[in-house]
Amino acid sequence: MPAKQMRKASDKYWDVCIYLALALTTLAVFWQVRSYSFINYDDNDYVSENLHVQAGLTREGIIWAFTTGHGNNWHPVTWLSHMLDCQLFGTEPGRHHLTNLLLHIINTLLLFAIFKQMTGALWQSAFVAGAFALHPLHVESVAWVSERKDVLSTLFWVLTMAAYLRYVKRPRVSGYLLMLLVFSLGLMAKPMLVTLPFVLLLLDYWPLGRFQNRWAKDISRETRKSQKSNSQYHSLYFLVREKFSLFVLSAISSVVTVLIEGRRAGSSLDWLPLRIRFANAPVAYLTYLGKMIWPSKLAVFYPHPGSGLAMWQGAVAGVVLVGISILVIRLAGRYRYLPMGWFWYLGTLVPVIGLVQVGDQAMADRYTYIPLVGVFVIVAWGFGDLLAKWRFRRIVIGAASLSVFLALSICTYLQQGYWRNSFALFEHALAVTRDNSPMHSSMGMELVLQGRIDEAIIQLNKAVQIKPNNADAHNNMGNVLLAQGKLEEAISHFRQALKVEPDFAKAQYNLGLALKSQGKINEAISCYRRVLQIDPDFTEAHNNLGIVLVSQGKLEEAISHYRQALKNKPYSAELHNNIGVALQSQGRFDEAISHYRQALGGKTDSVELHNNLAWILATCPDPKLRRPGEAVEFAEHAAKLTRYQSATVLNTLAAAYAAAGRFDDAIATAKAALALASAAKNDALTSQIRKELEIFKQAKR
Numbered sequence: 001m002p003a004k005q006m007r008k009a010s011d012k013y014w015d016v017c018i019y020l021a022l023a024l025t026t027l028a029v030f031w032q033v034r035s036y037s038f039i040n041y042d043d044n045d046y047v048s049e050n051l052h053v054q055a056g057l058t059r060e061g062i063i064w065a066f067t068t069g070h071g072n073n074w075h076p077v078t079w080l081s082h083m084l085d086c087q088l089f090g091t092e093p094g095r096h097h098l099t100n101l102l103l104h105i106i107n108t109l110l111l112f113a114i115f116k117q118m119t120g121a122l123w124q125s126a127f128v129a130g131a132f133a134l135h136p137l138h139v140e141s142v143a144w145v146s147e148r149k150d151v152l153s154t155l156f157w158v159l160t161m162a163a164y165l166r167y168v169k170r171p172r173v174s175g176y177l178l179m180l181l182v183f184s185l186g187l188m189a190k191p192m193l194v195t196l197p198f199v200l201l202l203l204d205y206w207p208l209g210r211f212q213n214r215w216a217k218d219i220s221r222e223t224r225k226s227q228k229s230n231s232q233y234h235s236l237y238f239l240v241r242e243k244f245s246l247f248v249l250s251a252i253s254s255v256v257t258v259l260i261e262g263r264r265a266g267s268s269l270d271w272l273p274l275r276i277r278f279a280n281a282p283v284a285y286l287t288y289l290g291k292m293i294w295p296s297k298l299a300v301f302y303p304h305p306g307s308g309l310a311m312w313q314g315a316v317a318g319v320v321l322v323g324i325s326i327l328v329i330r331l332a333g334r335y336r337y338l339p340m341g342w343f344w345y346l347g348t349l350v351p352v353i354g355l356v357q358v359g360d361q362a363m364a365d366r367y368t369y370i371p372l373v374g375v376f377v378i379v380a381w382g383f384g385d386l387l388a389k390w391r392f393r394r395i396v397i398g399a400a401s402l403s404v405f406l407a408l409s410i411c412t413y414l415q416q417g418y419w420r421n422s423f424a425l426f427e428h429a430l431a432v433t434r435d436n437s438p439m440h441s442s443m444g445m446e447l448v449l450q451g452r453i454d455e456a457i458i459q460l461n462k463a464v465q466i467k468p469n470n471a472d473a474h475n476n477m478g479n480v481l482l483a484q485g486k487l488e489e490a491i492s493h494f495r496q497a498l499k500v501e502p503d504f505a506k507a508q509y510n511l512g513l514a515l516k517s518q519g520k521i522n523e524a525i526s527c528y529r530r531v532l533q534i535d536p537d538f539t540e541a542h543n544n545l546g547i548v549l550v551s552q553g554k555l556e557e558a559i560s561h562y563r564q565a566l567k568n569k570p571y572s573a574e575l576h577n578n579i580g581v582a583l584q585s586q587g588r589f590d591e592a593i594s595h596y597r598q599a600l601g602g603k604t605d606s607v608e609l610h611n612n613l614a615w616i617l618a619t620c621p622d623p624k625l626r627r628p629g630e631a632v633e634f635a636e637h638a639a640k641l642t643r644y645q646s647a648t649v650l651n652t653l654a655a656a657y658a659a660a661g662r663f664d665d666a667i668a669t670a671k672a673a674l675a676l677a678s679a680a681k682n683d684a685l686t687s688q689i690r691k692e693l694e695i696f697k698q699a700k701r
Contacts, residue, residue: 018126026105026133029409033097033143040422041442042146045071047082051569056087069260077188078149096145103151104142108133110158119207124380131376134408136295136415140365143419149190150369156186164200191257194250195348197243204239206336279314281353284363286317295411297432300425301439304362337381344374422446437467445476471500475507482514490514505535521548539568555582573599577609589620610638615652618659631656647676651689663700
């Protein structure tokens with residue numbers, strides 16, 4: 001076999017080995033996520049309590065995905081991926097976690113393939129992919145179902161890079177359109193891809209060498225040959241113009257993102273002074289680098305220091321970043337990968353570095369998913385150059401790389417353990433951070449779910465003490481107090497939450513519930529209407545508004561709200577029952593019966609539902625709609641559920657017996673109902689049962 005063919009066979013062999021090693025190692029390190037739960041921190045909004053997503057890929061769901069700003073983001077492709085998971089796997093969390101893992105593995109393999117294709121450097125490309133796959137900072141993106149947008153958008157990121165490489169080799173309109181399509185899908189998965197056109201310019205510099213200047217020595221032979229054959233030496237102006245359409249898409253995505261994220265007061269652009277944001281940004285850049293080198297004290301939420309951040313810290317960090325940048329530029333002539341890797345890191349973090357502040361966090365591990373690739377490139381190529389004159393260079397590099405991957409694998413495996421459930425995640429975050437108001441608030445609600453109310457109140461009080469303007473903490477505290485019947489205190493916390501965030505729909509809704517419990521119906525109605533102005537899809541607000549409107553006799557408006565709620569929650573037994581009651585009050589018995597029957601399909605053991613359906617089937621004025629046999633069946637089931645201790649249900653059962661001609665049973669049951677109603681001192685029901693009892697006695701004669 002000729003030497004050239006042997007080299008190709010050897011290269012292919014090593015390619016296959018590296019692909020297998022990357023895939024199997026990543027799978028082994030992250031395999032435990034298959035048994036993890038959903039986290040009560042965004043996962044409820046994205047999957048576990050999102051009815052649009054849980055319905056799977058429906059026409060209504062697809063329309064919703066492309067029109068909603070739910071989650072303070074416009075990312076329809078991400079919504080569709082969650083819907084597909086629910087279509088295939090339901091709401092079993094392990095399968096959703098495995099989808100994230102699969103995407104992460106695919107991203108890793110594609111990253112290796114693309115860098116190998118661009119540079120021709122097998123082992124450096126393998127190191128970049130391996131570090132990307134196994135670094136603990138990337139646990140958050142993989143082990144958190146809500147961060148599907150990270151792993152999914154990165155898939156489109158690397159596919160856009162692949163399409164760009166194809167276009168560079170064969171500049172055709174079809175190739176360019178393919179690149180635009182994939183990039184557009186990426187932006188619709190997560191807008192962080194707005195920096196990708198800038199990264200493509202960096203790739204033009206190195207390793208593609210498309211700039212109109214002297215070629216560097218470290219460009220691969222394959223790339224050099226390709227570029228010569230296409231005569232692609234270009235000016236910066238040409239290369240920017242070439243990507244004009246990509247920059248336009250990035251600009252549109254940025255505008256949409258700012259408009260959507262700015263809806264909520266807590267995510268406004270000016271909640272922190274500009275000077276603090278500019279001080280925190282360089283500190284965050286260096287902190288990410290520090291955690292890349294020594295990944296300890298990783299948390300799901302890092303509280304923003306706000307005014308507690310000293311300006312000198314930001315200034316020193318800024319000087320360090322400028323110094324590194326100057327050094328990188330000065331060394332660019334000899335080591336062209338340095339500016340590419342460094343400015344990849346700096347540039348891709350710009351949208352999330354905090355200059356435009358969204359939320360209360362100072363930084364987030366998930367933000368490093370793409371940016372650290374640039375630093376990994378510097379390490380992969382730089383370490384080899386650093387040891388270029390060493391005699392045992394390959395042995396040292398190989399041993400060092402394996403040691404790094406082993407350390408990363410262990411750290412990543414351990415870090416994943418904190419993501420197994422909400423309690424472990426919040427507990428760890430509180431252990432490794434200070435003054436973390438959002439985590440105290442989240443821990444408080446997790447303790448509520450566990451029934452540990454006293455401990456929950458302690459956590460919620462800490463959240464409010466640390467940050468008095470924490471709207472979520474006030475809302476959560478209000479919920480606990482509302483459940484305890486402490487209405488005035490609950491209302492105070494809800495109003496405080498709304499003072500901080502006037503468009504906080506959940507706090508507005510909860511305030512309505514508290515006011516309704518106080519008998520302040522008109523004020524409650526105003527709250528529900530305000531909720532629906534903020535969030536027209538708030539199902540519970542439509543339902544509760546319908547209930548109070550029925551109590552006021554405004555049946556048509558109530559039915560309208562019930563129908564709106566049913567669009568979002570079509571299988572809700574409660575909603576079908578409620579609209580049935582309203583329709584029955586209007587005399588629209590056939591529609592009421594239809595809704596009662598639909599309700600039974602979703603909740604077979606509802607006493608109220610069985611009782612309502614039994615009553616209308618037994619007493620409906622329209623004889624065509626009466627079904628005495630079914631009425632008896634439903635009424636008897638309701639009576640069994642109440643152990644024959646409900647006067648209302650026994651009254652319905654008596655009417656059903658009478659409709660079926662079983663007057664002895666009707667009379668006996670009515671007497672039992674009368675005794676219960678009299679003992680409960682329910683005068684209205686007592687009077688009604690007495691009248692019906694006389695009718696039954698007369699009918700028997």
